[in-house]
Amino acid sequence: MSLLSVRGLHVTYTxxxxxxxxxxxxxxxxxxxxxxxxxGESGCGKSTIAGAILRLxxxxxxxxxxxxxxxxxxxxxxxxxxxxxxxTEASIVFQGAMHALNPVQxxxxxxxxxxILHGQAGEREAVVRxxxxxxxxxxxxxxxxxxxxxxxxxxxxxAMIAMALACNPSLIIADEPTTALDVMVQxxxxxxxxxxxxxxxxxxxxxxxxxxxxxxxxxxxAIMYAGRIIEEGPAEVVFHQPAHPYTRxxxxxxxxxxxxxxxxxxxxxxxxxxxxxxxxxxxxxxPRCPDVFGPCPDVDPRLYDVSxxxxxxxxxVEGALAAAGVTAAAPExxxxxxxxxxxx
Amino acid sequence: METEPATRESAEGARPILEVRDIHVSFAGRxxxxxxxxxxxxxxxxxxxxxxxxxxxxxxxxxxGESGCGKTTTARAVMGLERPxxxxxLYEGEPIWKRLRAYRRKVQMVFQDxxxxxxxxxxxxxxxxxxxxxxxxxGDERAQVAKALASAxxxxxxxxxxxxxxxxxxxxxxxVVIAGAxxxxxxMIVADEPVSNLDASVRxxxxxxLMELRQRLGLTILVVxxxxxxxxxxxxxxxxxYLGRIxxxxxxxxVLQRPKHPYTRxxxxxxxxVGGLERPILQGExxxxxxxxxxxxxxPRCPVVASGRAAELGIETKCRGEDLNLVEDKPGHFAACHLTPIGxxx
Numbered sequence: 001m002s003l004l005s006v007r008g009l010h011v012t013y014t015x016x017x018x019x020x021x022x023x024x025x026x027x028x029x030x031x032x033x034x035x036x037x038x039x040g041e042s043g044c045g046k047s048t049i050a051g052a053i054l055r056l057x058x059x060x061x062x063x064x065x066x067x068x069x070x071x072x073x074x075x076x077x078x079x080x081x082x083x084x085x086x087x088t089e090a091s092i093v094f095q096g097a098m099h100a101l102n103p104v105q106x107x108x109x110x111x112x113x114x115x116i117l118h119g120q121a122g123e124r125e126a127v128v129r130x131x132x133x134x135x136x137x138x139x140x141x142x143x144x145x146x147x148x149x150x151x152x153x154x155x156x157x158x159a160m161i162a163m164a165l166a167c168n169p170s171l172i173i174a175d176e177p178t179t180a181l182d183v184m185v186q187x188x189x190x191x192x193x194x195x196x197x198x199x200x201x202x203x204x205x206x207x208x209x210x211x212x213x214x215x216x217x218x219x220x221x222a223i224m225y226a227g228r229i230i231e232e233g234p235a236e237v238v239f240h241q242p243a244h245p246y247t248r249x250x251x252x253x254x255x256x257x258x259x260x261x262x263x264x265x266x267x268x269x270x271x272x273x274x275x276x277x278x279x280x281x282x283x284x285x286x287p288r289c290p291d292v293f294g295p296c297p298d299v300d301p302r303l304y305d306v307s308x309x310x311x312x313x314x315x316x317v318e319g320a321l322a323a324a325g326v327t328a329a330a331p332e333x334x335x336x337x338x339x340x341x342x343x344x
Numbered sequence: 345m346e347t348e349p350a351t352r353e354s355a356e357g358a359r360p361i362l363e364v365r366d367i368h369v370s371f372a373g374r375x376x377x378x379x380x381x382x383x384x385x386x387x388x389x390x391x392x393x394x395x396x397x398x399x400x401x402x403x404x405x406x407x408x409g410e411s412g413c414g415k416t417t418t419a420r421a422v423m424g425l426e427r428p429x430x431x432x433x434l435y436e437g438e439p440i441w442k443r444l445r446a447y448r449r450k451v452q453m454v455f456q457d458x459x460x461x462x463x464x465x466x467x468x469x470x471x472x473x474x475x476x477x478x479x480x481x482x483g484d485e486r487a488q489v490a491k492a493l494a495s496a497x498x499x500x501x502x503x504x505x506x507x508x509x510x511x512x513x514x515x516x517x518x519x520v521v522i523a524g525a526x527x528x529x530x531x532m533i534v535a536d537e538p539v540s541n542l543d544a545s546v547r548x549x550x551x552x553x554l555m556e557l558r559q560r561l562g563l564t565i566l567v568v569x570x571x572x573x574x575x576x577x578x579x580x581x582x583x584x585x586y587l588g589r590i591x592x593x594x595x596x597x598x599v600l601q602r603p604k605h606p607y608t609r610x611x612x613x614x615x616x617x618v619g620g621l622e623r624p625i626l627q628g629e630x631x632x633x634x635x636x637x638x639x640x641x642x643x644p645r646c647p648v649v650a651s652g653r654a655a656e657l658g659i660e661t662k663c664r665g666e667d668l669n670l671v672e673d674k675p676g677h678f679a680a681c682h683l684t685p686i687g688x689x690x
Contacts, residue, residue: 041543042514152629182410183570187614187625209544212615246545253544257576257600257615266555266577268548272513288545 001071003203004030004053004090004171009065011048011057019062020277022048024227026065028205032170035197035204037214037235039250040224041273046207050173053205054086069171087114091164093157095176100160101148107134107159108144114166133162137192154185161193171203178213190217212254215239223247226274226284229303233310243312245291283315291316294328359437360398361532361564362422367395367431369417387634391417392428393588399532404558404565406575406596408611409585410630418585419534419568423453449479452525456537458517462509468493468520469505475528492527495561496520497553515546522553532564533557539574551578572615576600581676584608587631587641590670594677604679606648606690639664640682648683648690657688 011023023045030036038046051057053067055074067074069089074082094100102110111133112126121129131141137158148156157177164172174193178186194217197204206218214221215235222232223244231244242248249269255262271288274280280287286296295315303311304320315321316330369392392414399405407415420426422433424444433440440447452475455461462471472489475481481488493501496519509517518538525533535554539547555578557563569575575582575596582600583593584607592605603609610626626645631637643649643663654660659682662668670678671685683690 041545154629182630183611183614184410184626185629188627191625211544249545249548253547255573255577257572257612262573262577263597264555264578266548266551268550268552269545270549272515272546273543 002029003032003034003070004028004205005066005068006049006053007066007068009049009052009067010063011045011052012062013058014060014062018277021279022227022276023052026227026229028222030171030203030205032203033197033201034220035206035218037218037221038205038207038224039209039211039214039221041209041250043273043276044224045227045276046224047175050092050175050205050207053173054090054092055082056092084118087167087169088118088120089169090171090173091167091169093160093164093172093174093177095179101156103148105147106144107146107148107151111144111159111163111166114163118167120167129166130162133165134159136165136196137162138188152185153181154189157181157185157189158192161189161196165196165200169202171205172197173205173207175207176209177206179208179210186213193217210254211239211250223250226279227276228284228313230285230314231312232303233306237310243306243310243317244285244314245289245316246285247312249290283313291331293331295321295324295326299324299326358400361401361436362399362566363434363437364395364397364418364422365432365434367392367418367421367428367433369414369421369426369428389633390588390636391633392421393633393636394431395585395588395590396431397583397590397593399564399566401531401564402558402562403581404554404567404579406579406582407566407568407585408570408572408575408582410570410611412630412633413585414588414633415568415585416536419453419536419566422566423451423534424448425453445479449528450530451532451534452528452530454518454521454525454533454535454538457541458514458521459509459541461521462517464509466508467505468498468507468509468512471509471520472524472527475524479528481528488527489523492523493520495526495557496523497549498523513546514542515549518542518550519553522550522557526557526561530563532566534566534568536568537570538567540569540571547574548577554578572600572611584611587636588633589641589680591642591681592679593670594674594679598674598677603690604673604677604684605642605681606646606683607642608679609690610647639666640668640680654682657683657686659683659686 006026006028009023009026013020013022026049040046052063063075069085108127108130111130115121115126115129116123131144134141134143139155139158151159178189181189190213206214208214218235221235221238222229225246231238231247238247239251242251252267269288274284282297282299283301286292299315301313301315301324303313304317304323306312306317315324321330370388370390372388395418407418409415417426421428424440424447435447469489472492473485476485476488490501493504498504498519539550542550554565558565579596581594582596583590586607592599592608599608603612614625624647628645637644640663648654649660649663654663662682668680668682670680672678673684
């Protein structure tokens with residue numbers, strides 16, 4: 001049994017302007033100790049998934065599908081049970097530690113609070129544990145007495161990680177944990193997360209727009225576009241031999257220094273990510289796709305097998321046209337890197 | 345810091361369009377009320393502590409470093425938005441302060457956050473035309489605005505005249521900001537993190553636009569960034585700043601592939617790549633410009649000092665006690681490191 005199993009997840013926000021479908025049918029399987037990277041641009045629905053897994057979305061949001069955490073149905077769970085599993089089975093490290101911490105409460109009290117609330121320890125013991133947690137994330141225990149404003153950005157993010165670890169969860173969802181940090185501090189926090197994950201055998205979902213960060217921290221990568229996963233597979237393969245034209249463009253936005261293909265040659269996609277309430281027909285990526293051909297504006301592709309453990313939602317994947325019941329032939333010129341790579 | 349003759353003149357012997365000579369900008373640090381009442385003095389933050397650099401016409405120079413290194417303050421000084429306490433900035437050989445208004449027409453700034461840079465209550469037309477009105481430029485305003493928008497890739501421009509910023513996407517807004525700069529037909533653009541607030545797939549297009557503007561209009565571009573990958577994609581030369589100084593400057597291919605300063609090396613090591621987390625990461629936070637260390641300002645974090653290699657090479661006392669200027673390693677490639685004069689690599 002996987003630790004986390006998400007099937008057919010749909011999330012639709014209700015706004016004044018009408019229904020906005022943010023997540024449109026997502027499946028995720030995550031085993032113990034495994035790290036999944038979820039990448040995509042703003043508005044693709046990646047943070048919504050984090051909220052849906054722990055039911056942290058605003059009231060009135062329509063959520064359907066199935067979220068099973070250690071065999072428990074999260075979406076159907078009563079409030080009491082839900083409170084019990086948050087922190088103890090799964091916890092979240094949010095982006096922007098500045099706003100996620102209470103500014104008028106000492107760090108130590110904030111870390112000890114979930115430990116006490118979940119009855120895992122008394123007050124005195126909880127403070128001792130909080131000190132040990134701070135040490136584990138590389139902060140001296142005397143920092144327990146500090147307020148959030150007395151810590152630097154990197155230290156605050158470390159404190160957030162300590163809090164997420166407080167009740168020994170088996171799953172941590174990290175939502176843009178390093179986005180607002182400086183490059184050097186970002187590398188420190190990434191290394192810390194990776195070490196903790198390895199040492200404690202944690203499962204992690206790592207959400208970010210920065211694909212290059214995911215390659216070195218994750219086992220598997222899932223790329224999102226317009227509320228769906230459009231490509232998934234082993235992290236390095238997805239990054240270096242993308243099968244979907246969108247993944248290829250996203251990977252090119254993080255050039256490898258020294259790679260002459262990128263030198264004095266910026267490449268990007270025309271247009272912008274679509275607004276979730278106003279999605280293009282067929283493949284939602286087709287208006288921006290460099291490889292668009294005949295059936296793309298009409299056929300909504302599902303994930304097709306590229307190779308074992310690797311899928312992409314593109315009609316250029318071998319066999320996709322037949323699977324989608326389309327008779328058109330794929331243009332010879334526009335073949336995905338992955339297909340070419342495998343043939344070579 | 346003296347200016348090296350080698351960088352004074354380009355290969356063609358032309359005078360640089362912009363010369364920054366040993367500028368110093370400091371800010372009074374913040375002080376609590378209590379400390380102020382008992383007469384304690386606020387410490388001085390030396391944000392820019394002796395920066396010299398030159399830009400040739402039509403060149404793209406990337407100014408890189410961590411936050412707090414002084415790169416934005418340097419850019420603001422170049423724009424005439426901060427007045428250096430010491431040093432001078434020459435544009436086409438003339439101090440920029442002499443004719444600041446005329447200078448500000450020729451040199452335009454593109455800010456980081458396109459949403460903050462545009463007035464939400466103004467139409468796109470008004471936003472782009474604002475510069476023309478401030479500088480009282482005569483001529484057909486409508487045609488000038490249309491030309492600037494088209495130049496920035498907003499085609500057909502007339503379609504966007506009556507739009508408001510919230511009706512545009514992030515990439516389009518950044519194009520409008522760039523159009524607002526182009527409308528005055530500047531010779532130089534200072535771009536502060538021009539793509540860091542944009543979605544990854546959109547960044548490349550904006551960078552391609554900057555390169556095209558250089559090609560087509562001969563613009564000189566100073567781009568401030570924390571992203572060395574961006575420098576690799578568009579810059580001719582790279583200057584790396586640390587604690588208010590340029591610690592390394594040279595051709596992008598050289599600096600990014602064969603860095604001479606341990607700090608540049610460290611910055612390159614943390615650019616995420618496969619296996620990158622196994623490499624050394626500098627400990628600690630970005631340093632404090634109110635407490636600049638003696639000797640080489642990087643020595644407290646320098647891996648060459650920490651590993652004992654500096655001691656082996658007999659330069660450790662210099663690292664700890666002797667401040668140094670940029671030293672030329674190869675033609676046009678300078679580093680402020682005690683390793684360079686003895687021919688060692690970081």
